[in-house]
Amino acid sequence: MKIDLDAERIPVSCPYCGMQHFERIGILRHAPGLVCVACLETFRMQPGQLDFILESAHRSMDDLSMRLGSPLGTRSR
Numbered sequence: 001m002k003i004d005l006d007a008e009r010i011p012v013s014c015p016y017c018g019m020q021h022f023e024r025i026g027i028l029r030h031a032p033g034l035v036c037v038a039c040l041e042t043f044r045m046q047p048g049q050l051d052f053i054l055e056s057a058h059r060s061m062d063d064l065s066m067r068l069g070s071p072l073g074t075r076s077r
């Protein structure tokens with residue numbers, strides 16, 4: 001099973017006004033510059049921030065698939 005991360009939206013906060021935007025990873029990957037809809041300032045994601053988000057997303061997906069793949073035989077009384 002392959003999940004297309006590029007279609008996922010992640011929260012990105014505007015450094016000027018703190019407004020939270022949800023942007024697709026695919027867009028951020030190719031054009032990290034964003035325009036805030038609230039204050040109309042342009043800003044970029046910090047270097048490494050996207051990498052960090054992608055890495056943690058991959059990790060949680062691995063964790064999820066591991067949990068889905070394991071038998072549900074560990075029922076607690």
Ligand SMILES: [Zn+2]
Pocket residue numbers: 014015016017018019036037038039040041
């Ligand atoms: Zn803003």
